[in-house]
Amino acid sequence: MNDNALKHIFGRDLLRKISNSIANVYPSFDQKNFLKLFTKLESLEMKPRVHLIRDELKKLLPADCKKAFKILLESMHRGKLEGFTLWPYTEFVQTYGLDKPDLSLNMLKELTIQFTSEWAVRPFIQCYPEKTLKFLLNCTKDKNVNIRRWASEGTRPRLHGESGFKSLCVTLN
Numbered sequence: 001m002n003d004n005a006l007k008h009i010f011g012r013d014l015l016r017k018i019s020n021s022i023a024n025v026y027p028s029f030d031q032k033n034f035l036k037l038f039t040k041l042e043s044l045e046m047k048p049r050v051h052l053i054r055d056e057l058k059k060l061l062p063a064d065c066k067k068a069f070k071i072l073l074e075s076m077h078r079g080k081l082e083g084f085t086l087w088p089y090t091e092f093v094q095t096y097g098l099d100k101p102d103l104s105l106n107m108l109k110e111l112t113i114q115f116t117s118e119w120a121v122r123p124f125i126q127c128y129p130e131k132t133l134k135f136l137l138n139c140t141k142d143k144n145v146n147i148r149r150w151a152s153e154g155t156r157p158r159l160h161g162e163s164g165f166k167s168l169c170v171t172l173n
Helices: 012-025 031-035 037-041 046-060 065-078 083-096 101-111 122-127 129-139 145-153 165-172
Strands: none
Touching: 012 031, 012 037, 012 046, 012 065, 012 083, 031 037, 031 046, 037 046, 046 065, 046 083, 065 083, 065 101, 083 101, 083 122, 101 122, 101 129, 101 145, 122 129, 129 145
C-alpha cells in the first residue's frame, strides 16, 4: 500500500473539512453520517472515493438542486476549499445537475475558479452542445484566467470520446 498515493486526499481529513464547511452554511447537515464514510473509503481507489463522497452529499443535501448548489458554493468559500478537494463538488454538479444546464453551467463556472470543472462540463457538451458551447465561448472573455482556461480545456475534442452520457442525454431531451 502506498501511503503517499493521491487517493488519500479523499480521506478522513477531507471528510471533516467538507463536513464542517457545509455545516457552517447548512446547520442541519448530518455530519455524523457523512463522517461514517471513512470506513468505506479506505478500500477504494481515488475515483470511486470521489463518487462515494458525491453520492453521500446527494443523500444529505436538499433535494432541490438550486439549494444544494448554493450550499456547496457557500461551503467552498467559507471552508476555503480548493483544488482536488472540490472534485466531489464538480462530480455532484455533472451527475445531479445534468437536467438543469443553465444552473449547472453557472455552478461549474464558479467552482472552476478553485478547481477545474474540465471533466464535469463534458456531459453538458454532449447533451446540450449549442447551449454549452455558447456559454463556454462567453467564458473565453472572462477576466478570470481559470475560467478562460476551463473553457479551453473543457472543449478539447480528443478528450471527449464515448463517456456513456449519450444514453442519458436521450432520456433528458
